[in-house]
Amino acid sequence: MTDVDDAQLEALVAAAEEGVALDGLIVTDEGGENGEGGEDREDGEDGKDGEDREDGVGDRYTFATGSDTHAGLDEAGLGRVAAQNPWYVSNWYYWEAIERPPAERAFLRWLEDADERDVPDRYEAMAEGRLAASWGQLHVTIRLGEHGHRVYTVRHAEDADREPEALEVHTDPRDAREIATFDDRGRYRPLKTAPTLPTGWAFVDLDGRALAETVGFVYPATVANWYRERRGELDVSHWRETMARQTGIYGVVETWDRGEGHEHVNWVAEACCVDSQCLKRREWAYDEETPLEVDGGDGAFPCREPCSLVVSAARTWTTLEGEEPRTYEFELTPSEKEQLEAIVDAVADGRTDDIREADFSDGANRYRARFLRAKRFDDEGDLCGVATDEWDGAEGADGADGADEADGADG
Amino acid sequence: MQALVIVAHGSHLNPDASAPTYAHADTVRETGVFDEVATAFWKEEPSFREVLRTLESEEVYVVPLFVSEGYFTEEVIPRELRLEGWDVDAWDSDGTSATQATFAAADVDKTVHYCGPVGTHDAMADVIVRRAESVTGDPEVGPGFGLAVVGHGTERNEHSAKAIEYHADRVRERGRFAEVRALFMDEAPEIDDVTDHFQSDDIVVVPLFVADGYHTQEDIPEDVGLTDDHREGWETPATVDGHRIWYAGAVGTEPLLAEVVLERAADAGAEVGDALEEVRRRTRVAAGEPAPGPAGTGD
The missing domain is CATH 3.40.50.1400 (Rossmann fold)
Known part of the structure; x- marks a missing residue:
């Protein structure tokens, strides 16, 4: 490995006065006084350093890494020992001497599992290019740059085995905004944490700041909320308080909570918030005392309140769910009933594009659906000729929402 | 440290809705006068609710990329940013004259200068x-x-x-x-x-x-x-x-709108140096050149 960098060594010596303790590296400066320094020396295993100390010339430093302790060092001695441990020194420098926002520092350290893996373990892994972590659908690899500075690469997890050179290479974090806007099928992604991040790109040669920015553009505010959660300070806004806060066209959602239980919110969470739909781990519930029965997910970063997409969808459901059920009579074969269920499943699971053209065994196959429509729908589009009557709530709600979007988006 | 946050509506349906917000944020970023420049949206992410916590700066200038004062600037944005004690009277506006008002936000330890919308600025x-x-x-x-x-x-x-x-x-x-x-x-x-x-x-x-x-x-x-x-x-x-x-x-x-964003922040006390002049110069139209920037005119 490279020699220890002069600037880093200088910084270490300067910091020793306050005491250095990070990731197994301990450096203390006893100020040339006897006493504690002496005790350290006796604990140490390096007799020569001990002799140095007895010369009484600036023999004030202790440098310890794991089981290896050098006590009674003068400044040159400290430099010599530090130079023999460049990994520990640069690791300390990277984390302590470079100024970073606390959340960013915690995130970058979490990526390399710095609280669990010791310095040699991480440095060997970085040197061999096998230190990696994931954040949502991002695959982050961490390599060793000059003087222990980390060099980050970000790809889609599905591209983890592809060389960055084989992908569309980026170095400006801001490019991530454009990438995160569309999925692999070119559709707009209104929810950044939907598991539909496109593939085929790589951000390379990022420093810690640029990595955090890139992650921030792909998954906005996830690091900030993750950090809050880690510190036990995540401010969760549950369903009821979030809906009660809404005004304007969304004020109506509050009326969906009629004191008749929270099953409707379970349905919302199952529709919108499970891992197959959103990578945030849902931490909000119906209210403080009432958890939902739906799994919140396993994501690394938390969801602290129903998002704007959920609020917007809930507005539509509030209108639709105001309808009373009624009894319709349809005549279907057993297979036709099952086919309708298969079609709902296929749409709900986003599977329609995966159904093969000629797979007639799949009820959601396009030809099968067209056959059913030809057979069972009348000219009005009514199933089995059964009119819906005055119930046309779905169309009304859609129209209203579209108009709202058009207005607002235009400014 | 001082941060600029441009807040805009965004869209669940239209991928281009956020483009001007990003473009103006980038223009301001490139002047280097703010330590941090962020964007936040009603319909996109980060939300108004979560943008302040992504910042390190103690002084935050929030500029609404809206054309007029009204429901969003007077009610939605202050509520979602959790501006403590917000009241529309704080702007002391006749409906087009809001400049700024200063608040604490409930979830972060910051001073938030909440500016009037770009659309009503003289510029x-x-x-x-x-x-x-x-x-x-x-x-x-x-x-x-x-x-x-x-x-x-x-x-x-x-x-x-x-x-x-x-x-x-x-x-x-x-x-x-x-x-x-x-x-x-x-x-x-x-x-x-x-x-x-x-x-x-x-x-x-x-x-x-x-x-x-x-x-x-x-x-x-x-x-x-x-x-x-x-x-x-x-x-x-x-x-x-x-x-x-x-x-x-x-x-x-229009790229020059970034200058209005800066004017709003400067009126609220942000240190913007000579960034106003710089943005004016950089976004100028040269004779015979097509429209610069993100202008999509549909033809």
Whole structure:
């Protein structure tokens, strides 16, 4: 490995006065006084350093890494020992001497599992290019740059085995905004944490700041909320308080909570918030005392309140769910009933594009659906000729929402 | 440290809605006068609720990328940012004159300077004129040209029409254009009859909207008669009733709008150095050049 960098060594010596303790590296400066320094020396295993100390010339430093302790060092001695441990020194420098926002520092350290893996373990892994972590659908690899500075690469997890050179290479974090806007099928992604991040790109040669920015553009505010959660300070806004806060066209959602239980919110969470739909781990519930029965997910970063997409969808459901059920009579074969269920499943699971053209065994196959429509729908589009009557709530709600979007988006 | 946050509506449906916000944020970033520049949206992420916690700066200048004061700037944004003790009276505004008010936010330890929207700032008149320059490719455009400033109208927002008329008056006072009119979508005088309101052969139509979307790319082009079907696009200029109509698309996409964002922050006490002049210079229209930046005019 490279020699220890002069600037880093200088910084270490300067910091020793306050005491250095990070990731197994301990450096203390006893100020040339006897006493504690002496005790350290006796604990140490390096007799020569001990002799140095007895010369009484600036023999004030202790440098310890794991089981290896050098006590009674003068400044040159400290430099010599530090130079023999460049990994520990640069690791300390990277984390302590470079100024970073606390959340960013915690995130970058979490990526390399710095609280669990010791310095040699991480440095060997970085040197061999096998230190990696994931954040949502991002695959982050961490390599060793000059003087222990980390060099980050970000790809889609599905591209983890592809060389960055084989992908569309980026170095400006801001490019991530454009990438995160569309999925692999070119559709707009209104929810950044939907598991539909496109593939085929790589951000390379990022420093810690640029990595955090890139992650921030792909998954906005996830690091900030993750950090809050880690510190036990995540401010969760549950369903009821979030809906009660809404005004304007969304004020109506509050009326969906009629004191008749929270099953409707379970349905919302199952529709919108499970891992197959959103990578945030849902931490909000119906209210403080009432958890939902739906799994919140396993994501690394938390969801602290129903998002704007959920609020917007809930507005539509509030209108639709105001309808009373009624009894319709349809005549279907057993297979036709099952086919309708298969079609709902296929749409709900986003599977329609995966159904093969000629797979007639799949009820959601396009030809099968067209056959059913030809057979069972009348000219009005009514199933089995059964009119819906005055119930046309779905169309009304859609129209209203579209108009709202058009207005607002235009400014 | 000081941060700038540009807050905008965004969209669940239209991928282009956030483009002007990102573009102006980048322009401000490149001046380097803010330690942090962030964006936040009502319909996109980060949300208004979660943007402040992503910042390190203690002083935060929040500038709404909205055309007028109203429901969003007076109610939604302050509520979602958790500005403690917000009251619309803090702006002491007549509906178009809000500058800024300072608050603490409930979830972060920061001072938030909540600014009036870009759309009502006096400097918008410059952006409207710049928009006319960029759509015609003529930095001297004015003599012999009519200018229509187009807004929504009162049905949507009580202050919206006021802001349109205010800017139209200011541009008119400069005497640069032969005629200047404020026209509306929802009320008289209506944009549908644009050619009735001008003598000039050439008319530049500038909609005072933040982003291109349904209104600026579908409604107005068809109402004005630029095209029968917006999906087929239109010519720039397009001939309507013997007039040449230069349709500019949303004024919010004009790169100079970044300067108004900076003006808002500077009025609220942000240190912006010579960034105002820098942005003016960098976004200038050169003669004969096509419209720069994210201007999509649908043709």
